[in-house]
Amino acid sequence: MADQPLLAADDVHLSFGETRALQGASLQVYAGEIVALMGPSGSGKSSLLHCLAGILAPDAGSVRYGDRDLAQMTDSCRSALRRGEFGFVFQFGQLVPELTCAENVALPLRLAGTRRREAHRKAAVWLERLEVADVAGKRPGQVSGGQGQRVAVARALVTRPKVIFADEPTGALDSLNGELVLKLLVSAVRETGAAVVLVTHEVRVAAYGDREVVVRDGRIRERELAR
Template sequence: MNSPLLAGRGVVRSYGATPALRGVSLDIAEGEIVAVTGPSGCGKSTLLHCLAGILRPDAGEIHYRDQRIDLLSESARAVLRRTELGVLFQFGQLVPELTAAENAALPLLLAGTGRRAARTAALTWLDRLGVADQADTVPGEMSGGQQQRCALARAMITEPRVLFADEPTGALDSLTGEQVLNQMVRVAREQRTSVVLVTHDPRVAGYADREIMLRDGEIDPAGLGPVVARTARS
């Protein structure tokens, strides 16, 4: 059996005296889309943040390829997120003063890519996600769906091995959310990017290959298993 691309082993994380994760273990295979589900406060986002290296677990291990990323420094984990791990947040978290193209190009610029090449790549991704016409528009002048597509372009522009999507449609209406999900799944399949998709919505989880349900900071065995994934539409 091939080794998982990403794995958590006995991950524990607390906020003060309040436990968020109580020894969670899971594997993510290359190219797999996994939905992490469960009620509010069950530890979904905390698990995603630990797997992405945003948070360091209190105990346990996070393995990505051949390294333990929980042992890396904060700056080293940040570099990893700019190069091999993409993150898409619920509200996009675009820089309000920058245009869509500038926001999408940020990871490449931070990695040292020249401005012209970074803009060309950004325009390619914005076009791929259907928002090329917003390239020179700032976030405040875009719709929620357009902003989230721009955030997706930023997350995917480095062609990451893993995309972490934390409630990516939570701020969108159902139709716009479906459009964004279809595009996210399509580009992930094309790039063979693994996706860790956090959601409380079973309709969103239906886009994944497999579901892992959390309850009170632990994996609920009753919530493990494949889901009927929807086919992404262009």
């Protein structure tokens, strides 16, 4: 792994008013690896994820994706990047409640300009792959939490992104469903070669990753930098 990182945060600072969420966090994510971001609540791990994904712009420091600096890009460029190259899985409530599961999965493709029929064909493939083909026509409100999370994973993967950002993806699930979601997610990214930034406070979830990074007080612990 001596080559260039896919995604790199360098000395990132971020504040929300008085609260200092990140105080010089640096991190590299390499292509195809699963990095678990760990740390107590309020340590800044979600903020770091948001900065890495270009959802939040850091106050100071830089985030580079390949050879592009996210801070230098326009908002619409960053949006396009998130649409095309990134995928997202959150803890809950991320599916658009009005759309059916299939429409939810097809949505990122359609936003990127894919035709409706083609988008729905690809969505069906991913729903099948995540073993939730049977809920395709249902609304998120009508499916179980585990099924909903798998639909969300399918939506994150449908554009074949380079990086998947997962913020406590199993946080609202029981062990069995959590394990299933993680197993399917990991095997899918091993196949597509996507890198994963996995925010979690559970070690058993972090153990699905290739390495872990601990965030505390808005910084990455020294040990991890020396990697």
